[in-house]
Amino acid sequence: MxxxxxxxxxxxxxxxxxxxxxxxxxxxxxxxxxxxxxxxxxxxxxxxxxxxxxxxxxxxxxxxxxxxxxxxxxxxxxxxxxxxxxxxxxxxxxxxxxxxxxxxxxxxxxxxxxxxxxxxxxxxxxxxxxxxxxxxxxxxxxxxxxxxxxxLSFNAENAQDRVISLLDRLGELYGVRDDRGIIIDVKMTHQQMASYASVTRETMSRVLRTLERSGVISVLQNKAILLNHPFHQQRARH
The missing domain is CATH 2.60.120.10 (Jelly Rolls)
Structure with a gap:
């Protein structure tokens, strides 16, 4: 050998x-x-x-x-x-x-x-x-x-909470921590994430854009999602 x-x-x-x-x-x-x-x-x-x-x-x-x-x-x-x-x-x-x-x-x-x-x-x-x-x-x-x-138990009208819970779960399972927050180390299309959270692709894209504009998340150059520190502060309040 x-x-x-x-x-x-x-x-x-x-x-x-x-x-x-x-x-x-x-x-x-x-x-x-x-x-x-x-x-x-x-x-x-x-x-x-x-x-x-x-x-x-x-x-x-x-x-x-x-x-x-x-x-x-x-x-x-x-x-x-x-x-x-x-x-x-x-x-x-x-x-x-x-x-x-x-x-x-x-x-x-x-x-x-x-x-x-x-x-x-x-x-x-x-x-x-x-x-x-x-x-x-x-x-x-x-x-x-x-x-x-x-x-999946979140009310369908509360899509943002459902998406945030999914991101939190993905961060827990596949997260890599750095000074900025937690990078979700798994590449998923918006359609795949939508099917995971049982929302439409359009809803998933809309919520992700909203979270990105508010600084809760960032989409990196390689399309990975970074959960910024405000994300965890927001989760701690729920």
Missing amino acids: TRQAGQKQKAEARIISSIPFFSTLEPGEIELVERLFRKQDYDKEQIVLYEEDTSNYMYLIYSGKVRVVKLNEDGKEQIITIHKKNDFFGEMSLLDGKTSPATIIAHEESVIGLLHKDDFEKHLMSNEGIRRKIIELLCGRLRDSWEMIRI
Whole structure:
């Protein structure tokens, strides 16, 4: 094994051990899990998993980002969430054998590892520590779902509050802090953000322009959104 290959393997093992229910495993067991994940490169907008396939896999993001979407009959997306490097999902489907009501799409060029249900059951479910960690993880997933429900529960007439709550959530999940505030480190079109917050694209664009004119947010040259300090002061008052 070359030095570069060895460093890559160690980095991938660290990603595996960062997953809560794998964190209790011994180094040799971590190496086994790393081998079980089937890594594949995906281009931007390439389908990672269709909804009907989600009962068979959990996935781990080695690099890039994916978005989890529900497609309506017209093929339009309702974004459920976006996952970034080191994030993982699909463990519930491995436990109950049911599909997730969503399709997984590469939001940018990504390397994704897929763990098949059969390998999960054969090699991992006999581990008591993993089973306990899974329970803790599912509680966290439930809290995340409650937060998304809170964002979507705002009255339709109060679109600005809905958009601000979405920006706050994106800043929490993908924010990079600097002296100016928090930069949302995920690129989304106005249409994608609108589908995330369940508002129209026109409403999303209008609210973002209003927030930018008032100095609450800034749109940077690379189209990233900066949540300025007044944004957090405004959130603290709500």
